[in-house]
Amino acid sequence: MNETRKLAQPEATPETQPFWDAAREGKLLIKRCGGCGEAHYPPRAICPFCHSADTAWEKSKGAGSVYSFSIMRRSPTGPYTIAYVQLDEGPRMLTNIIDADPDSLAIGGRVCLTFTETGGDAPPVPMFRPAPQAS
Amino acid sequence: MSIKGKAYIAGAFEHPLRKAPDVSTPQLHAECAMGALADAGLSLDDVDGYFCSGDAPGFGGLSMADYLGLTGLSHIDSTETGGSSYILHVSHAAQAIAMGKCTVALITLAGRPRSEQVRWPRPNSFEGPFEAWCGGSTHNTYGMAAMRHIHEFGTTSEQLAWIKVAASQHAQYNEHAMLRDVVTVEDVLQSPMISDPLHRLDCCVVSDGGGALVVVAPEVMKSLDRPAVKILGAGEAVKGQNGGKVDLTYSAAAKSGPAAFAEAGVTPADIKYASIYDSFTITVLMQIEDLGFCEKGKGGAFVTDGNLISGSGKLPFNTDGGGLCNNHPTNRGGMTKVIEAVRQLRGEAHPAVQVPNCDLALATGIGGSLGIRHGAATLIMERAA
Numbered sequence: 001m002n003e004t005r006k007l008a009q010p011e012a013t014p015e016t017q018p019f020w021d022a023a024r025e026g027k028l029l030i031k032r033c034g035g036c037g038e039a040h041y042p043p044r045a046i047c048p049f050c051h052s053a054d055t056a057w058e059k060s061k062g063a064g065s066v067y068s069f070s071i072m073r074r075s076p077t078g079p080y081t082i083a084y085v086q087l088d089e090g091p092r093m094l095t096n097i098i099d100a101d102p103d104s105l106a107i108g109g110r111v112c113l114t115f116t117e118t119g120g121d122a123p124p125v126p127m128f129r130p131a132p133q134a135s
Numbered sequence: 136m137s138i139k140g141k142a143y144i145a146g147a148f149e150h151p152l153r154k155a156p157d158v159s160t161p162q163l164h165a166e167c168a169m170g171a172l173a174d175a176g177l178s179l180d181d182v183d184g185y186f187c188s189g190d191a192p193g194f195g196g197l198s199m200a201d202y203l204g205l206t207g208l209s210h211i212d213s214t215e216t217g218g219s220s221y222i223l224h225v226s227h228a229a230q231a232i233a234m235g236k237c238t239v240a241l242i243t244l245a246g247r248p249r250s251e252q253v254r255w256p257r258p259n260s261f262e263g264p265f266e267a268w269c270g271g272s273t274h275n276t277y278g279m280a281a282m283r284h285i286h287e288f289g290t291t292s293e294q295l296a297w298i299k300v301a302a303s304q305h306a307q308y309n310e311h312a313m314l315r316d317v318v319t320v321e322d323v324l325q326s327p328m329i330s331d332p333l334h335r336l337d338c339c340v341v342s343d344g345g346g347a348l349v350v351v352a353p354e355v356m357k358s359l360d361r362p363a364v365k366i367l368g369a370g371e372a373v374k375g376q377n378g379g380k381v382d383l384t385y386s387a388a389a390k391s392g393p394a395a396f397a398e399a400g401v402t403p404a405d406i407k408y409a410s411i412y413d414s415f416t417i418t419v420l421m422q423i424e425d426l427g428f429c430e431k432g433k434g435g436a437f438v439t440d441g442n443l444i445s446g447s448g449k450l451p452f453n454t455d456g457g458g459l460c461n462n463h464p465t466n467r468g469g470m471t472k473v474i475e476a477v478r479q480l481r482g483e484a485h486p487a488v489q490v491p492n493c494d495l496a497l498a499t500g501i502g503g504s505l506g507i508r509h510g511a512a513t514l515i516m517e518r519a520a
């Protein structure tokens with residue numbers, strides 16, 4: 001599944017270098033605006049909401065819930081799940097859900113962050129897996 | 136300032152090929168251009184405005200204008216909003232004509248996804264490093280939009296299937312359609328799951344081919360023999376992930392639609408025929424709601440029981456079979472949407488699906504991805520007296 005699906009390797013830009021440096025340390029960064037207080041994703045230098053240049057990196061707790069998802073059944077390397085995960089900090093991010101029985105997934109389900117290597121010298125990418133059941 | 140009544144569609148042509156291994160992509164564009172100009176009674180020498188989009192090879196408009204020998208251009212526009220581009224180009228052509236920038240505008244689309252590989256996405260995008268590894272395709276990103284619609288509004292796969300059923304009812308009469316077999320709701324649900332909740336028969340066809348349109352100034356229209364299709368109004372809008380405030384429950388057609396109706400001075404209830412972009416069944420459902428043909432969330436009930444079938448339903452749609460059954464040239468369905476609306480307004484659709492006294496029609500499209508970022512364009516046209 002994700003072991004065999006070849007993942008596109010992300011390339012950092014001067015704008016996003018801190019994001020990918022943090023990814024190598026297993027941390028998911030989002031941006032928060034000093035002007036309007038809103039968090040956004042993917043990170044930009046200029047806030048997409050109020051257009052202030054006063055944006056700062058913030059470490060996400062890496063917890064969230066599934067906003068929507070779809071299981072691609074016709075992939076040569078096996079089914080995989082694309083999703084929007086809503087981080088507890090607010091932003092909904094495009095990602096994959098791994099280590100899950102696809103048929104057990106549901107909108108609203110709790111998930112937690114897990115980084116997946118993309119090979120070579122490229123940074124890993126932020127994916128999610130079902131959160132351990134609270135009992 | 137408005138485009139209402141300032142320009143007319145004088146020529147339309149849909150390429151008959153669905154697989155084109157033996158011609159080049161520029162050649163397909165040229166064949167479509169010649170076809171639409173011949174339909175209008177004009178020639179390449181008359182063209183002073185040229186419109187194309189991301190499917191145009193090489194340097195886009197520059198390469199194609201050079202290839203076609205368009206030496207008299209006073210206006211050029213290669214706006215790219217994916218498959219909705221060509222609906223938007225009609226509006227932009229009308230704007231240019233209204234401003235006196237050109238009098239005969241040619242719009243072309245062509246490509247060969249079954250016969251050649253086109254590299255996508257383009258490099259240097261801000262989103263690439265954050266999205267490419269997710270393995271997003273049209274199937275699974277439209278799938279996410281459908282999943283959320285089902286979650287929010289209780290829409291069902293059976294309801295989505297009715298959209299395909301209606302398209303197949305129309306396609307049986309189109310000799311060029313790729314899929315001419317009439318299908319049932321059960322057929323759609325039994326077809327293989329591609330990306331939840333979209334089955335194979337919820338998806339449009341993949342086809343080579345193309346099409347072209349000619350938009351002209353009123354004085355040019357008067358000199359031509361073809362039935363005049365008057366442009367009444369248009370709207371366009373784009374929508375993305377909004378910095379993470381993603382909302383998959385509506386499309387940019389929620390803005391392009393009302394803008395078009397306002398400019399045209401008509402309401403959804405006035406529309407006799409609608410060409411609705413049908414990359415997937417969910418694309419149709421979303422636009423029907425966002426254009427105001429029914430309340431948000433009630434699209435499923437609206438399309439059920441054949442309500443989109445010409446002759447029996449309240450809103451006859453895609454009477455050529457649409458992208459779901461007929462043709463979706465180079466994965467861009469906006470061109471064919473306008474072409475079938477023109478056929479309906481001229482009374483030239485297949486007699487089995489021709490809407491009686493069709494004097495007001497709409498074409499609307501979503502280009503890009505409903506689930507990621509997209510451009511919507513809506514166009515309202517009238518049969519001129």
Ligand SMILES: [Zn+2]
Pocket residue numbers: 033034035036037038047048049050051052
């Ligand atoms: Zn801000």
